[in-house]
Amino acid sequence: MERGYMFGGVGVTLRASADMSEKAELAPFAAPPVDGFTVSCDFSEDLACPDQPPLYTAPYETLWRWEPGMEAGLHRCQRDRQGPPWPYCLWRRRGKEIFMTWRPEYRDTLSAFQILERVDLFHLLLLEGGLVLHGSYIVHNGAGIVFSAPCGTGKSTQAALWEQFRGAEVVNGDRCLLRPTAAGVAVHGICYSGTSHISKNVSAPLKALVLLGQAPENRIRPVRGLEAFRFLLGQCAYRTWDKWDVAGVTEILSRVLSGVPVFRLDCRPDEGAVETLENLL
Secondary structure (H helix, E strand, C coil), X not given: CEEEEEEXXXXXXXXXXXXXXXXXXXXXXXXXXXXXXXXXXXXXXXXXXXXXXXXXXXXXXXXXXXXXXXXXXXXXXXXXCCCCCCEEXXXXXXXXXXXXXXXXXXXXXXXXXXXXXXXXXHHHHHHCCCEEEEEEXXXXXXXXXXXXXXXXXXXXXXXXXXXXXXXXXXXXXCEEEEEEECCEEEEECCCCCHHHCCECCCEEEEEEEEEEEECCCCEEEECCHHHHHHHHHCCECCCCCCHHHHHHHHHHHHHHHHHCCEEEEEECCCHHHHHHHHHHC
């Protein structure tokens, strides 16, 4: 079976010798197979762990990676075993080709979303100059606005207020994909949407990044330099233990901040917050 997806111009094709189910969040990103990453899946009883943890020989060149059994009860077996974890999938990558082996018990339950999670879709997008940011993404008058903040601060609330009072389209309530281009920074929908369950395949030029905070009154100010970088770095999705991921995120985020205005909005959950941002924009 073969399924193709497109995320902000990055193609990913999945192939497996079994059926692959598809979550609703992935359906909007379905596309004919195109040049890009290819993930080929097979099944085997023989899934011995490598002699050592994940091996890296050059930036982003993963030779082997094992995944401890965390599904179908396999994680419970770990406490009773000696030695390395028992993997439920094992994969290696050569350039844009990824070869993945699963234990046979996953043949009947394999999903496209599960495969993308295991190969770390966010990492693949980073290889292509894309940065996944924790933030609610809306489109208003053809331009993208992203509200970014830690969980529980009110990102989805501000996005909903713009939808209610200004007719904006909420593209994603929890994540977005940023890709700097020669023409500026583009923002794209992504298939991860958190508890909002709003996940659309919509792209737009990024007009502003808004760093949210809660306050008894609405106030806004520009944010530049290290303050903006530190705040947004904490909202980026990347492998903090991987020095090449860290370097890639640093470079892409710096490019984003050089081309997009950033504001700090401390606000209430009301129309006044919308007006405060709108006036400055």
